[in-house]
Amino acid sequence: MALDRFWSERGCVLSTPYNSEVGAGTFNPATFLRVLGPEPWKAAYVEFSKRPKDGRYGENPNRVQGFHQYQVILKPSPADVQDVYIESLRAIGIDLAQHDLRFVEDDWESPTLGAWGLGWEVWLDGMEVTQFTYFQQTGSVDLDPISVELTYGLERLVMFIQGVDSIFDIRWNDTFTWGDVLRNSEVDYCALNFKEADVDFHLGQFQFFETEAARLLELGHIFPAYDYVVKASHAFNMLEARGSISVTERTAYIGRIRNLARKTAVAYVERREEMGFPLLGKGAGK
Amino acid sequence: MSDLLLEIGTEEIPAGYIEPALRAFAKNMKSHLKEARIAHAEIETYATPRRLTLLIHGLAARQEDLDREENGPPKRVAFDEEGNPTKAAIGFAKKNGVEVADLRTVETDKGEYLVASVHEAGRPTTAVLGEIVPAIVAALPFPKTQRWESSGFLFARPIRWIVALLDQTVVPITIADVTSGRESRGHRILSPGPVPIAGPDTYEDDLMAAHVVVSPPARRVLIEAAIDAVAQEREVRIIPDDALLEEVTYLVEYPHAILGSFDKRFLALPDRIVTTAMRSHQRYFAVQDETGTLQPHFVTIANGTGANEKSVRAGNERVLTARLADAAFYWDEDRATAPADRVAMLERIVWQKGMGSLLDKTERVRTIAEAISLAVAPSAKETVSRAAQIGKTDLTTEMIKDGKEFTKLQGYMGMEYALAAGEPEEVALAIYEQYMPRFSGDDLPSSVPGAILSLADRVDTMLAAVSLGNMPTGSQDPYALRRHARGILRLLGEGGVDLEVGRLIDLGVEVLGARIEDPAKVKTDTMEFMRGRLENMLGEKGYTYDIVNAVVSLNMEDPADVEERVLAIRDFRETDDFQNLVHGYKRVVNILKKAEGDAGVPDPALFRDDEERALHEAVEAARPHYESALAERNYRDAMERLITLRGPIDRFFDKVLVMDKDEAIRKNRIALLSGIAQLFGNLADLSKVVLEGEN
Numbered sequence: 005m006a007l008d009r010f011w012s013e014r015g016c017v018l019s020t021p022y023n024s025e026v027g028a029g030t031f032n033p034a035t036f037l038r039v040l041g042p043e044p045w046k047a048a049y050v051e052f053s054k055r056p057k058d059g060r061y062g063e064n065p066n067r068v069q070g071f072h073q074y075q076v077i078l079k080p081s082p083a084d085v086q087d088v089y090i091e092s093l094r095a096i097g098i099d100l101a102q103h104d105l106r107f108v109e110d111d112w113e114s115p116t117l118g119a120w121g122l123g124w125e126v127w128l129d130g131m132e133v134t135q136f137t138y139f140q141q142t143g144s145v146d147l148d149p150i151s152v153e154l155t156y157g158l159e160r161l162v163m164f165i166q167g168v169d170s171i172f173d174i175r176w177n178d179t180f181t182w183g184d185v186l187r188n189s190e191v192d193y194c195a196l197n198f199k200e201a202d203v204d205f206h207l208g209q210f211q212f213f214e215t216e217a218a219r220l221l222e223l224g225h226i227f228p229a230y231d232y233v234v235k236a237s238h239a240f241n242m243l244e245a246r247g248s249i250s251v252t253e254r255t256a257y258i259g260r261i262r263n264l265a266r267k268t269a270v271a272y273v274e275r276r277e278e279m280g281f282p283l284l285g286k287g288a289g290k
Numbered sequence: 291m292s293d294l295l296l297e298i299g300t301e302e303i304p305a306g307y308i309e310p311a312l313r314a315f316a317k318n319m320k321s322h323l324k325e326a327r328i329a330h331a332e333i334e335t336y337a338t339p340r341r342l343t344l345l346i347h348g349l350a351a352r353q354e355d356l357d358r359e360e361n362g363p364p365k366r367v368a369f370d371e372e373g374n375p376t377k378a379a380i381g382f383a384k385k386n387g388v389e390v391a392d393l394r395t396v397e398t399d400k401g402e403y404l405v406a407s408v409h410e411a412g413r414p415t416t417a418v419l420g421e422i423v424p425a426i427v428a429a430l431p432f433p434k435t436q437r438w439e440s441s442g443f444l445f446a447r448p449i450r451w452i453v454a455l456l457d458q459t460v461v462p463i464t465i466a467d468v469t470s471g472r473e474s475r476g477h478r479i480l481s482p483g484p485v486p487i488a489g490p491d492t493y494e495d496d497l498m499a500a501h502v503v504v505s506p507p508a509r510r511v512l513i514e515a516a517i518d519a520v521a522q523e524r525e526v527r528i529i530p531d532d533a534l535l536e537e538v539t540y541l542v543e544y545p546h547a548i549l550g551s552f553d554k555r556f557l558a559l560p561d562r563i564v565t566t567a568m569r570s571h572q573r574y575f576a577v578q579d580e581t582g583t584l585q586p587h588f589v590t591i592a593n594g595t596g597a598n599e600k601s602v603r604a605g606n607e608r609v610l611t612a613r614l615a616d617a618a619f620y621w622d623e624d625r626a627t628a629p630a631d632r633v634a635m636l637e638r639i640v641w642q643k644g645m646g647s648l649l650d651k652t653e654r655v656r657t658i659a660e661a662i663s664l665a666v667a668p669s670a671k672e673t674v675s676r677a678a679q680i681g682k683t684d685l686t687t688e689m690i691k692d693g694k695e696f697t698k699l700q701g702y703m704g705m706e707y708a709l710a711a712g713e714p715e716e717v718a719l720a721i722y723e724q725y726m727p728r729f730s731g732d733d734l735p736s737s738v739p740g741a742i743l744s745l746a747d748r749v750d751t752m753l754a755a756v757s758l759g760n761m762p763t764g765s766q767d768p769y770a771l772r773r774h775a776r777g778i779l780r781l782l783g784e785g786g787v788d789l790e791v792g793r794l795i796d797l798g799v800e801v802l803g804a805r806i807e808d809p810a811k812v813k814t815d816t817m818e819f820m821r822g823r824l825e826n827m828l829g830e831k832g833y834t835y836d837i838v839n840a841v842v843s844l845n846m847e848d849p850a851d852v853e854e855r856v857l858a859i860r861d862f863r864e865t866d867d868f869q870n871l872v873h874g875y876k877r878v879v880n881i882l883k884k885a886e887g888d889a890g891v892p893d894p895a896l897f898r899d900d901e902e903r904a905l906h907e908a909v910e911a912a913r914p915h916y917e918s919a920l921a922e923r924n925y926r927d928a929m930e931r932l933i934t935l936r937g938p939i940d941r942f943f944d945k946v947l948v949m950d951k952d953e954a955i956r957k958n959r960i961a962l963l964s965g966i967a968q969l970f971g972n973l974a975d976l977s978k979v980v981l982e983g984e985n
Binding site: 067101107108138148150164 | 301302304306327339434435436437438439440442446447448450467472478479480541572589592593594597598601602604605608609610612613616619636651
């Protein structure tokens with residue numbers, strides 16, 4: 005909430021979480037599509053991110069299949085973005101004089117989205133709390149201007165601030181812990197991801213979502229088409245967690261999703277261009 | 291003479307990028323200044339994660355003037371019939387900034403031409419710097435670069451400021467969207483805001499006051515001293531790690547060492563799990579006592595003064611504990627299923643498309659390894675067989691499947707899990723050593739079963755890749771075939787496994803069976819590839835290509851033997867005798883090329899000339915010693931024997947005409963020469979040796 009206030013004051017649209025399963029806030033159209041093309045954009049939102057493979061049935065204090073990211077996207081990237089980021093840490097109550105802040109090399113890449121960028125993992129006393137990336141490409145399209153993406157790992161940050169050693173002990177408020185709120189569903193989803201998810205069903209889903217995305221793209225319905233690209237990606241993650249995709253097949257599936265992501269990205273830029281890039285010139289003063 | 295300070299201020303550049311970039315920065319500056327005719331003295335370099343800096347001493351204020359001659363048009367074009375200058379002459383004069391009257395003519399073999407003597411006055415250094423610095427910075431080498439502003443400039447990370455001071459004066463330079471000034475930046479948290487630099491001579495001190503130790507060697511010394519100090523308090527030492535020391539030197543601007551601790555119970559984990567958890571992601575130094583026993587401590591290098599030491603230590607301890615807890619969880623889970631019970635799980639993991647599962651791979655490696663063992667070390671067969679059978683099962687464990695830092699402990703974990711399950715020590719060791727040598731220059735396996743497993747695994751991998759057409763191209767070698775080939779050659783050579791290369795490949799081909807479409811071609815291609823690698827390895831050891839080629843083209847089955855032969859020939863190479871001998875031998879080979887049919891054995895009765903009789907006798911006198919020397923692999927001695935033939939061969943060619951009209955005599959001489967060729971050919975194909983003066 006302090007992050008909302010901080011970034012809202014700096015001109016970010018407080019956007020909403022995406023309404024379907026995503027592996028990261030990057031998949032949200034408020035990032036994936038908006039960073040394309042020349043129009044400026046600033047947004048901030050929480051994203052509940054699902055990574056089926058990372059589940060540990062609630063037994064590992066640091067790893068869960070569902071967690072929260074706080075995503076900030078700034079386009080174009082401001083020259084003082086590192087300083088502003090540092091300010092945001094102060095805004096949520098971290099006294100940096102008491103800690104060791106580091107920007108540690110990290111090359112970020114999402115092969116499924118055809119996206120990559122350079123930046124850092126931000127460390128506080130050796131713990132990674134944020135992913136800081138200058139996007140270079142998404143949907144296999146070169147970006148100009150360059151956007152910067154800040155992805156705060158909310159659980160990590162809160163563990164750091166509250167000084168607790170387990171995600172499940174995070175105090176959500178005075179009464180309830182993270183474990184009270186989410187442990188039950190975490191364990192259930194692990195069972196789904198690793199054991200119960202029906203492989204043939206998800207294979208079928210993948211095919212269907214892929215076909216549907218392609219069909220909608222043909223019709224020029226870019227946003228709904230993109231929804232199905234994201235769904236196909238999640239179906240793939242489920243199949244992978246079930247261990248039913250071999251190494252070579254894996255590359256092929258990723259290639260199929262990337263191909264759809266590229267077509268979506270290209271179509272989006274074309275659409276905005278036809279519209280004369282209506283947001284150009286907005287927010288330049290901020 | 292002035293001093294120039296040039297600091298390129300950036301966001302945090304990856305540690306591994308900095309030193310190569312800094313070296314190139316100084317080198318390219320030097321060559322640009324030379325080309326621009328600007329004199330200078332020493333160039334000092336400084337760097338932290340946030341800056342690359344040059345300090346150029348004794349820089350001249352201007353370029354040196356340049357006098358040069360420019361060639362112009364022919365005189366007949368430059369002046370008309372009345373001797374007045376044409377457009378050609380006027381244009382030429384104008385281009386070079388001289389008057390027509392100052393043009394001279396010179397006589398060349400193509401006639402008379404105009405020449406202009408041009409005096410180019412040197413420009414001020416500051417103006418030249420404004421041009422060359424952006425070009426030098428743009429060309430700095432980084433493994434990966436990014437864009438961040440509208441001009442699309444590429445650099446490792448965004449450039450945010452430039453300090454360019456010629457003595458006390460700012461030199462205007464623009465790179466990307468940044469223009470130079472005199473303001474640097476200090477430590478992010480301890481000294482926020484701009485840090486004005488008075489001049490080049492105060493640079494180090496100005497930044498020191500802003501909590502930045504800008505000299506890498508100075509930082510390194512501080513780090514080493516700080517580590518020693520905190521370790522001594524606890525009467526422990528860090529495990530020396532030069533690469534890590536180098537890396538952390540470029541991770542911080544103001545180093546402070548902190549010793550932290552973790553729960554002793556984690557010491558029950560295998561050492562390398564603990565050190566990997568500390569080192570690979572967190573960049574901590576591991577700590578041991580005097581006897582070399584791992585201690586429940588670590589040393590981390592923080593970026594700051596240490597005023598916040600307590601909370602920084604606590605934070606780092608928490609992070610390491612989480613990692614160790616992860617590892618301990620895996621270690622306990624994984625040991626619940628013994629390696630032998632994991633073999634069946636390998637069937638679910640595809641090894642390579644068309645080459646079956648990891649279980650298929652395991653079965654093949656076992657069969658090949660058993661066969662090698664039978665041939666070279668029958669007593670090791672049981673160990674080899676067991677190690678091969680369970681050798682890949684660590685790939686099914688959580689620790690290795692994790693995909694993060696512990697994954698690189700493949701093999702090591704195989705050994706540890708085997709020991710934990712009560713497998714014999716030599717089986718566990720062979721599992722660990724099956725991946726050795728891991729890189730060029732790495733140790734070979736210490737045990738025979740380890741070496742055998744390594745050979746079997748590699749030959750299977752190579753043949754599968756060759757069969758699938760996955761040969762390396764250029765710098766691309768996704769299946770690491772070059773490394774595998776070199777590994778095999780080293781194991782068979784210096785590793786002392788007494789097996790021929792061809793035999794090993796035959797074994798592999800046989801076991802792969804129907805998975806290979808064209809076994810004969812795969813074998814030839816693989817041999818050819820191995821030959822190339824062997825030549826390459828010997829070349830790297832400093833042997834010349836022609837000698838290597840002379841030996842390898844004859845036979846490469848035993849890499850150690852190949853090297854011994856190469857060494858012997860090289861030792862004779864520079865001698866006069868050798869040069870003449872090879873020269874004579876080349877003549878022998880050339881004549882034999884033209885001769886037809888089977889030569890047979892020479893008949894002494896048919897010799898006509900003394901020289902051919904003498905050569906025949908010399909050959910027969912040398913033969914027994916030569917052959918026994920070869921059998922004993924005493925190649926120096928064998929060379930000595932061949933050298934004795936130098937005189938007789940020379941005299942033979944001086945006096946005897948091989949192509950005699952009489953067919954019987956001719957055939958007899960050919961027989962003599964082919965006997966010599968056979969003799970030589972048992973050592974090497976010396977006709978491939980390049981003589982002085984040959985191409």
